[in-house]
Amino acid sequence: MAGQLGGTPILILKEGAERTRGREAQNRNIMAAKAVAGAVRTTLGPKGMDKMLVDSLGDVVITNDGATILKEMDIEHPAAKMMVEIAKTQDDEVGDGTTTAVVLAGELLKKAEDLLEQDIHPTVIAAGYRLAAEKSYDVLSEVAQEVSPEDKEVLRKVAKTAMTGKGTDVTRDSLINLAVDAVTAIVEEDGTVDIENIKVEKKMGGGIEDSELIDGIVIDKERAHPNMPKKVENAKIALLNCPLEIEKTEIDAKIEITSPDQLKLFLDEEENMLKDMVDKIKATGATALFCQKGIDDIAQHFLAKAGIIGVRRVKESDMKKLGRATGGRVVSSVDELEPSSLGSAGLVEERKIGGDEMIFIEKCQNPKAVTLILRGGTEHVVDELERGMHDALRVVGVAIEEKKVIAGGGSPETELALRLRDYASTIGGREQLAIEAFAASLEIIPRTLAENAGLDPIDMLVAIRSAHETGDKNAGLDVMKGKIINMADAGVFEPLKIKTQAISSATEAAVMILRIDDVIASSKSTGGQSPGGMPPDMSGMGGGMGGMEY
Structure with a gap:
């Protein structure tokens, strides 16, 4: 970055500092964010695949959990790091729905890219996205249904939904009962739940079905x-x-x-x-x-x-x-x-x-504190079981605290997309386009569920849309049978907060990334180094130590 003054260039930034501006900066940031969403997208849903992560010490983690995957991946790009934060927030707040939040943010950015191509200003897109998010919360709480701590049947369904696809499918029923019993045991008088009061002990040996709850x-x-x-x-x-x-x-x-x-x-x-x-x-x-x-x-x-x-x-x-x-x-x-x-x-x-x-x-x-003992054949099985259990405990806790659950399987997203399209036409102006883009982005969830289950995403989307248009608010995708069914009847429930939190963090992150039009990266060089960040004699070493991005 240099200015001219009477023919002499004035250096404002340090030598070796890199600056990308305008459209290029936006495109790079969006690309990085989309890459992160792409990394976890295949893990979404009951038929999602797992990832194997090997760190620099050779330790192996095999998981389906979005937050864990992003935490273990060593991410360098600043915009991509913001996507990791979404997953972390979602995990801290609700304990589940991390993949949903990240995939949604990626799709919001992808749709925003098309709008930027049409010369729509980022602030207009941001305003439209915010309007759409606000409207979404209203629609979701309308579709949600009440649940009480005594309603163990619904709570079991909530736990089952959280655990599905986490590698615990074999002996799920006993684990689900353990999770619900553990959470209902530690509910405080004022209805709050602190999951810290459930101690989880992992022990290798035995099978998953040997896990037990100790009062x-x-x-x-x-x-x-x-x-x-x-x-x-x-x-x-x-x-x-x-x-x-x-x-x-x-x-x-x-x-x-x-x-x-x-x-x-x-x-x-x-x-x-x-x-x-x-x-x-x-x-x-x-x-x-x-x-x-x-x-x-x-x-x-x-x-x-x-x-x-x-x-x-x-x-x-x-x-x-x-x-x-x-x-x-x-x-x-x-x-x-x-x-x-x-x-x-x-x-x-x-x-x-x-x-x-x-x-x-x-x-x-x-007892106001209980212990879960988790057993499994290998260390990786027990670790993944613990992650699945953590999600189940958290969502049951959130459902008890918030007293509201919502059907899963892509049904709330489809209902939202439908209602937001109607809403967009009442807003008019350029924001309308952003709201429509938001509605289209939400459909990435049912679409990905279908793709991960090996079904045709277009056929499934058309079928699920028409079910919602005829008034079936809880129609969702049964990935096991490959057809559209009423998710509430099938017992696929999630706490309302999973959806609202996912939408709010995805919208905020997308808006924040969209509004950046200038990236100034100072050089990593200190005394006697080349601008690439390596001492001159080391620049021939293939860019420094393996895995470090300079």
């Missing part, structure tokens, strides 16, 4: 001492976040010991102090102890003698969950321990799962 907490630790009981029934549980050890003094203290007797006294006193601590714990009636810090060897011995099962170095997050599950309070010193601060559980037991010892705290009365 309590499972901790991946073993007893502190082999002489402690392995099993305690009707346990009273003490939760401590202080160490059961002799405290060291704050400042360096010297103790001079001049005779063996004094040493013996000193050690005996230490032992007595530890014995006192254990006696205090025993006096409260506790039969199980979970400690966030360490437990001294001598204290372990006394606990074992008292018949108390003790576990040390329990994670803080697990301590909180233990408190919620057992009704106990986490106490910060042994002296504060009272019978009222103890939690209770029907059973505390150490069991071996997949070759590891784990402590089960179960049969809790009305």
Whole structure:
């Protein structure tokens, strides 16, 4: 970027800085965004394919989850990074529908490109897209139906929809029940759901159908001492976040010991102090102890003698969950321990799962934190099962909080496209074209579902449109049978928020990318490097280390 002044060029940007402007900048950004959407597009729907991602260390991830794919792909282009953010937002907010959001954003940009060709200004397109998004929310809430936390049948359908195509098709029913039971167990009184209160433990070995829900907490630790009981029934549980050890003094203290007797006294006193601590714990009636810090060897011995099962170095997050599950309070010193601060559980037991010892705290009365144990034949199966489970738990939670669900299978998108086309004609002006482009973009969802299932997308789109035109608002594409059916009757439901969030993040990202007409990339060069960003002697190395884009 340089200006002229009396024949001498004035440099404004650093040498090697790259600037693309106007149409070219827009085209490049749109192309990058479309490439990202293309990468995840084939994973959409029950018949979507999976991706295998291998990172620089050779670790393999096999997944169908849009957010995971984009997170694992190392994306360099700034516009493409914005597409990754869409997926992240969608995942944080709703937990599912990430692929939908990204594919929709890609299509909105693709349609905008055609409008730019017709010399329609980006701000006009942006205004039209925003109008269309606003109208979409109204139409969606009109089509949605109510659901209550007691309505487990609908919640199961919501979980089933989220899990379909996530590699868990084989033994889905048992997993769906686990997901719904887990979420309904931890609903707060005010109707909110915090999925953090469901602990998910993955263990290789066994089959997917061996997964189970524990009405309590499972901790991946073993007893502190082999002489402690392995099993305690009707346990009273003490939760401590202080160490059961002799405290060291704050400042360096010297103790001079001049005779063996004094040493013996000193050690005996230490032992007595530890014995006192254990006696205090025993006096409260506790039969199980979970400690966030360490437990001294001598204290372990006394606990074992008292018949108390003790576990040390329990994670803080697990301590909180233990408190919620057992009704106990986490106490910060042994002296504060009272019978009222103890939690209770029907059973505390150490069991071996997949070759590891784990402590089960179960049969809790009305636990507000529960544990899901997921099993599977290989590590990749368990990992993908966890991702599918995470989606199912989140969508059931969102459905309970929002109390509204909507049919899936491409039906809401088709209904929206139909209604938006009618709406466009009432707006007039150039925005009308943008609203029509928005309507056409929404149809990418049913179209992609059909393509991924190996069906003819044009035939399917025509069929699904005509069903909606005759007034069947819930008509969608049954990819298994390859025909148009009523999705609500088929039990394909998603929380309303999946759709509204996907539309809002896709619209915002598309508008933001459209409004950029100038990309100024400063050079990566520092002292003595060529503008490409490599020291002069390294520019022959094929552009630097493999995989780094300069």
